[in-house]
Amino acid sequence: MKRRRHDFDLAQLLPVVVATTFAAVLTLLLTLGIQRASQLQSASSALQLASELRSLPQYFGTELTLVQRGLESRTFIGEPLADIAAAREGFDKALERIDTDLIGAGLGGTVEIQRVRGALDAAWARFSPLLVAVDSHKGTPYSDTLSGSRLNSTGRALKSDVDAALAAQDESMRDVGGALKDLATGLQDAVGDRGGSLRSFLMIGAAVSGLLLALMLYFALRSRRAADDARRAERQVADILGTVREGLFLLDRNLSLGHVYSASLTRILHTEQVRDTSFEDLLRPLVPAKTLATAMKFVNLLWKEKVHEDLIDTVNPLNQIEVQFAKSGGGTDSRHLSFAFKRVKNAGGQGEHLLGIVTDVTDRVQISRELEQSKAENQAQLDLVMQLLQVPGAQLQSFVRDSDMALRKCNAILKQPGREESELRSKLNGVFREVHTIKGEAGAMALTAIASRVHQLEESLVALRDRARIDGNDFIPIVVKLDELMSYLGGVGQFADRLSEVQPKGDTMKSVVPPLLANQMLAADTPSLEQVLAKVVKETASAHGKRVALQCRGLEAIPAPYRKAARDITIHMARNAVVHGIETPDNRASASKSETAAVRVSFDDAGAEGYVLTVEDDGQGLPYERILDAALRKGLVSPADAARMERPAVYGLIFRAGFSTAETVTEHAGRGVGLDAVSQTVRDLGGSIGIATSDGKFTRFRMKLPQAVSQAGAAHVA
Amino acid sequence: MSLQSEIGTFVAAVLNYFDTAVQQPAVVGTPYLALGKAPEVFDYTGMIRISGKRKGVVYFTAPKGMLSVMLMRMQETDMSDANLRDLVGEVANTLSGNARKDFGRNFIISTPSVVAGSSTTIGYSPDTRPIVVPIDWRAYHANLVVCLN
Structure with missing residues (x-):
């Protein structure tokens, strides 16, 4: 991987390196070419001057001769003298320019040129003073006499200098001409040499340029191919990201999402605001604050090299989360998402990004739940069958009939008109009472599978009751569960019918159930209320770590129309007595009471005054303060009302819907429904309830029932 | 998706119709x-x-009076039988649209149909207990009935 990355870098840099090198070579060649061209120009200039100077010796001879003849003929000689002076000065200047050009042509240090140049100077130095002597004469060379013009002294001196110059002219001019010829020859060679160099540089430059052009074409083609490959790869990546069902994204060290992510990401997260968004902002609307904080800690941990990402994945708080998305038409859609993370390392093994993978696992979760539910239902059905086999068929049929009636009553309550909050809460409490009664019956018959099923409906009712505001829409889960419960109990009813068919036929039953169970079933008659209460008290006491002895009196004398109501009432109250009234054995011992508590249930005929059903325990008495606290906490009374309430009124609160002093909810208590149901039942029967209690000593509920049972009351409880 | 969520989808569709098309909210009983x-x-x-x-x-079943007032709210003046049929058909179409959107490919949803007359019998499986969701709007009362096994 490292090698490949290195190759990639070289491949990227090669065109730059080559172009730079070639440009440097070309620059060098051009510089040298310019230098050679400049030298060539200087050498050419010097050659031209040298060539021009070669005619001057002859010119000097001619002008000197003109001066000589002028002197002899006594004519005007000023012009040839001036020409000599100008030519001489021109020669001097030309020599200076030649020197400058020689330096410019790089010939200043050339031995041969210096030698030739020295010879020229020497030859000129010999002749030049003679010319200076001639052209420096001033004044008229003639004097007029009667016999004509004669040379005066100036003229004679001039003539002498001219003669001397002419005498030396041939030799000197030959030397100067020879030196100029040699110089010209040397310069011609230099020009040829510089021209050749310049040509060479230009040819090399052209070749280098051509090569550079070829290489640039090659690199351009290669770059285009690479660009095509890159575009193809980009298209393929885009195809993958557009097709993959998972939401893929990259997180940088600031935990911000990059520009590249799969199309599914926005669909899964139900947002288009993904690019450059911080992961925290992305999660914030999806998860609770606590989960968000944990998730951010987890993701930050992934950047630490020492942390093993596979091991830490086991504590990923986003491994499976349930999120709610708002639906366009209102309401929310619950989805299950799974986030996974992988480190993305660069060529140097350093973590550059985190690859995030988010998957909508709702279907998988639902299938898993359905599977779990199916398993649980199978187990529950098995448990139910085992429990049903232990209940006499007639009793089971009675239970199913009563439960069905209670559920129909729940449905009738729901069907009643009434949309106001108070009306909805009244409906809720009504349904609560019925459901709780079914659960109590099921529990009393040890049909825990059914009790558990009813308990689920109770859970939904509790959740609804605890809401600050409720509306009709909130009852949808209730009616769905009610439907499910009716179907469930319908199945139980069918089983009860079959059971009642086979129960009298002992041989037949033995053939379908285990012998031990069959014997139990045969032995079991419909249990009396006392037996049911004994079972309820025993199980409840066991569940709460208490010791309780039940004492019953007169229950067999309860008139038939009251039996169902008395059964419901006493089951609730006996269970309440054990859970709330009776202390633990330790507490009883410390209060100098027997560790085994007593619960007494009695039914008395009071003659014309009707009947009295009493449920009494020798427990701690009604806790006045706890009742008041609980009522305040649940908002059943205002603080102002609480301050004014007398003890009997406070005790009366325990019959209010939703009241419970239990800290936690169990199958036996905590819903705040039992005494509400009892109160309602007694009221429906036209009776009343009285409470007597003493702190640390006892609690007694006396329910007075009228002598004659009205048709309406009987129908209600039947 | 649970039956509870599915009913929620249908209820939301009806309420949304009242909110947006009729522009006066309905209340669920x-x-x-x-x-x-x-x-x-x-x-x-x-x-x-x-x-x-x-x-x-x-x-979704509603009395003629309720549908007529709904049409009035929607600036319609034609209270003919055809228009009333169109209106309940539109509500059914909303139910269908929301169901298609929310339920996914595991559900096959028919084209909405309309029947008129209070004596009409709407067939459903005898093994199923229909769930009736009362829809109250102004002084009128309609029902959304969900009957799914």
Whole structure:
């Protein structure tokens, strides 16, 4: 991987390196070419001057001769003298320019040129003073006499200098001409040499340029191919990201999402605001604050090299989360998402990004739940069958009939008109009472599978009751569960019918159930209320770590129309007595009471005054303060009302819907429904309830029932 | 998707229709089961049939008076039978649209259909208890009936 990355870098840099090198070579060649061209120009200039100077010796001879003849003929000689002076000065200047050009042509240090140049100077130095002597004469060379013009002294001196110059002219001019010829020859060679160099540089430059052009074409083609490959790869990546069902994204060290992510990401997260968004902002609307904080800690941990990402994945708080998305038409859609993370390392093994993978696992979760539910239902059905086999068929049929009636009553309550909050809460409490009664019956018959099923409906009712505001829409889960419960109990009813068919036929039953169970079933008659209460008290006491002895009196004398109501009432109250009234054995011992508590249930005929059903325990008495606290906490009374309430009124609160002093909810208590149901039942029967209690000593509920049972009351409880 | 969520989708569709098309919200009453006899059918009923993961029928049934006032709210002056049918058909179409969007490919949803007359019988599986969701709007009362097994 490292090698490949290195190759990639070289491949990227090669065109730059080559172009730079070639440009440097070309620059060098051009510089040298310019230098050679400049030298060539200087050498050419010097050659031209040298060539021009070669005619001057002859010119000097001619002008000197003109001066000589002028002197002899006594004519005007000023012009040839001036020409000599100008030519001489021109020669001097030309020599200076030649020197400058020689330096410019790089010939200043050339031995041969210096030698030739020295010879020229020497030859000129010999002749030049003679010319200076001639052209420096001033004044008229003639004097007029009667016999004509004669040379005066100036003229004679001039003539002498001219003669001397002419005498030396041939030799000197030959030397100067020879030196100029040699110089010209040397310069011609230099020009040829510089021209050749310049040509060479230009040819090399052209070749280098051509090569550079070829290489640039090659690199351009290669770059285009690479660009095509890159575009193809980009298209393929885009195809993958557009097709993959998972939401893929990259997180940088600031935990911000990059520009590249799969199309599914926005669909899964139900947002288009993904690019450059911080992961925290992305999660914030999806998860609770606590989960968000944990998730951010987890993701930050992934950047630490020492942390093993596979091991830490086991504590990923986003491994499976349930999120709610708002639906366009209102309401929310619950989805299950799974986030996974992988480190993305660069060529140097350093973590550059985190690859995030988010998957909508709702279907998988639902299938898993359905599977779990199916398993649980199978187990529950098995448990139910085992429990049903232990209940006499007639009793089971009675239970199913009563439960069905209670559920129909729940449905009738729901069907009643009434949309106001108070009306909805009244409906809720009504349904609560019925459901709780079914659960109590099921529990009393040890049909825990059914009790558990009813308990689920109770859970939904509790959740609804605890809401600050409720509306009709909130009852949808209730009616769905009610439907499910009716179907469930319908199945139980069918089983009860079959059971009642086979129960009298002992041989037949033995053939379908285990012998031990069959014997139990045969032995079991419909249990009396006392037996049911004994079972309820025993199980409840066991569940709460208490010791309780039940004492019953007169229950067999309860008139038939009251039996169902008395059964419901006493089951609730006996269970309440054990859970709330009776202390633990330790507490009883410390209060100098027997560790085994007593619960007494009695039914008395009071003659014309009707009947009295009493449920009494020798427990701690009604806790006045706890009742008041609980009522305040649940908002059943205002603080102002609480301050004014007398003890009997406070005790009366325990019959209010939703009241419970239990800290936690169990199958036996905590819903705040039992005494509400009892109160309602007694009221429906036209009776009343009285409470007597003493702190640390006892609690007694006396329910007075009228002598004659009205048709309406009987129908209600039947 | 649970039956509870599915009912929620249908209820949301109807409420949304009142909010947006009629521009006056409706109120949901406490839902209940139709036990023993078929749920009440009003003058006009728009329904969709569902098959696939669940089977059954979902319908919105409303009295003529309610539908007429709804049309008035929608600036309609034509209170003909055809227009009233169109209105419940539109509500059924909303039910169908929301169901298609929310339920996914596991559900096959029929084209909405409309029946008129309170004596109409709408068939459903005898093994199923229809869930009736009362829809109250102004002084009128309609029902959304969900009957899915």
